[in-house]
Amino acid sequence: MLSSFKTYIQLEKNYSEHTIRQYEKDLEDFFLFLHGEGIERIEEVEYLHARNYMTKLYHVKLARTTVSRKISSIRSFYRFANREFGLSEEAFRSLYHPKKEERLPQFFYEEEMETLFNSLQGPEPLTVRNRALVELLYATGMRVSECMAIRLKDLDRVVQIVKVTGKGRKERFIPYGQFAHDALEQYMETARPKLMKRKEHDFLFVNSRGEALTDRGVRHILNECMKKASLNSTIYPHMMRHTFATHLLNNGADMRTVQELLGHSHLSSTQVYTHVTKEHLRNTYLKTHPRA
Known part of the structure; x- marks a missing residue:
C-alpha cells in the first residue's frame, strides 16, 4: 500500500x-x-x-x-x-485535527536590510557570492530550496526575470530589480568562475569548493552575514521570503500580485502577511501619534 x-x-x-x-x-x-x-x-x-x-x-x-x-x-x-x-x-x-498556531511571520525592517547589504561589500569571491544570494532572495521572495535549484539557463539576464520551480513542480517567472541584477552580474562574471575550480555543472550558486550550494550552506551564510552586519536579530532562510512579502504589502502591492510572486496556491497563505502589516501600522501609530 x-x-x-x-x-x-x-x-x-x-x-x-x-x-x-x-x-x-x-x-x-x-x-x-x-x-x-x-x-x-x-x-x-x-x-x-x-x-x-x-x-x-x-x-x-x-x-x-x-x-x-x-x-x-x-x-x-x-x-x-x-x-x-x-x-x-x-x-x-473522526479524529480531532489540531489547528495551527497563529504565529505571525518574522521579518526584517527596511533599515535592517540596508545595514545587511552595506556589510556585504568587497571584491572577495565569497563576499560577492553572498551579496548576490541575499539580493536575489530579497528581490524575489523565492524559497531557499527554489533558489538552490536555479541553473544558469533559468536566468534571463536581459529582461531580469528568473524561472523558478516551486512546490508540485509548478513553474513561475519572477522579475528582479537592478540591485539584484548588478550583484548577480558581478558574481557570474568575477566570483563564480573562481569558485568553480574546474567543476562542471550549471547550478547558479556554488560553495567554496565549486559544488552546488545547499540549504544548510545558505543557513550558515545568512548567520555569518548577520554577524558581519552586527545585527542582533535571529535569522533563518525563510525570513527573507517573509520580508519580501511584508515590504511589498507595506509599500502598496496588491495581495493577488504578492500571491503570484510567492507561488501560493491559495490566497489564505498570503493573507497572513496582512496581519503583519496591520501590526506594523498599529505599532507605528502607537509610537508616533501624540494621543495614542
Missing part, C-alpha cells in the same frame, strides 16, 4: 522529492508505533489507536503544526488506500 501510495503522490500528484520523503517518514513513524502496540495488520487499526498515536506525538512535545502535518499525511494515505484497496478510513475520519 505504501509503495503504491508513493507512486501516486510522485506521478499523479507530482509532489517534490522533499514532500515525498516527508510523507514516507510520517507513515513509517506511524507504522513503527503500530508495531509497538502489537498491531501487525493495518486493517486492525481503530479510532483508539489513532487517538493514542496523536497523544504520543503531543507527549514528545511536538509542535501543533508538526502533529497536524503528520495526521494529514496519514489521512491522505488512508483516503488513497480506501479508494484503491478498500481499506476502512474510519480510524482517522
